[in-house]
Amino acid sequence: MCSDLSFCGEVVAEYTQKNSTESHMTDRAIWLEALVSANGAAHALLGLDARLLVVNQAFAAAFGCLPEEVEGKGLADLDVPAAIVAQVEAQVRRAVLTGAPVSAFGLLPRGEMVLSPVRDADGAITAVAAIADTNAAALAAARAEAERAKAETERVRQEAETGRTAIGRFLSAASHDLRQPFQAMHLFHHLLMGRLTDPGARDLGEKLEMSIEAAEGLLRALLDVSKLEAGLVRMQEQTFPIDETLGRLLNEFAPEADAKALRFNVRPADAEVSTDPVLLEQLLRPILSNALRFTESGGVLLAARRRGAALRIEVWDTGLGIAPADQSAIFDDFRQLGNPNRDRRHGLGLGLAIVRRLATLLGLTVSLRSVPGKGSVFAVDVPLAAASAAERPVESSSAA
16 A cells, blocks of 8 residues: 555655746656556545545546546536535544544545545645555445345245255155055955965065065155154154163164174163253164165164263164265265165165254264274263262263
8 A cells, every 4th residue: 555655655746846937847747657556456646625636547446437538527517426525624634633544434435545635745645546445345246245245045945945845844744645555555466465475475575575665764754854854843852761761772772683683782781861862762763774684694782871961872783884084074964884786775864863953852972983894883962860960979981
């Protein structure tokens, strides 16, 4: 900015010299005028009455004019609002009185202008140089663009959210009708199997049942995600014994473990927790399902233990394990490991995505430790009920 001020100062000196001696403008003044005119920032030379004596192209363009159409006019002649005219005139007087640069706002569409007094050879202030603060103008432009981009992003997000919510509400409302065909298929399949005696036909019937169950599972997952996305699921916090939840999960998944000859053990905690029991069970179910699905030998352990003011529920398995690079991605929608052919009998990859959404809804944290080839441990920390938290000493965190 100092260089801009010196340009204007020298131009003013040449102009005042011209006006006082009525001589031709020197070659130096011509060059200085060319430099100021070529400068991208707006420059103007104001008289002590704030009249525009000299302006460059950038300044005139801000008013949709050529320099010669602006020079010699007052700001009011350019349809500048009266309040801004008064402010600029006051700042010109201030610059003259103090002999120091001051700022003026609103004269140009963006940014501010610095008004700097210009002195003649005798040191008398003869004019005021108005120079656009290019840094402020650039900053204002950047802010305006950032605000515009932010507003556009928010608009797109709102439209997407509205569309997603509408779809979610529709699917939730239609969930009963969507499930009815599967209930009918289960009934017809049961009646059909009662009439089949040929071993080959019964084998086909069993495969048909597996396909029906797989399709029903996919629909259930999609409906669950839709309800969560639409905000239709509400947390209903209760205090309840965690061992009841663990017992139900043991009964549900024990047959699957037996079918694969896997050990499936539960370690109870004899404690009460405070959260939504139904949603917590829905959160743990996909974790257990994956643990059994991807474990071919060894077993799965569902355990609970006190950890500070929380009860940590863990699912251990001796399965494939998860590479470090995949450990955060597995919670994304439609993310599947160990299913390169996208076999839909293994689901859509929404199980852990549902876990992530439910954890957010419940305000819980889900963590993962895994070693490829050795197994994984998923952990969920659930708040202990006040009575259980005070019942016995908490377990040291070093025991983890």
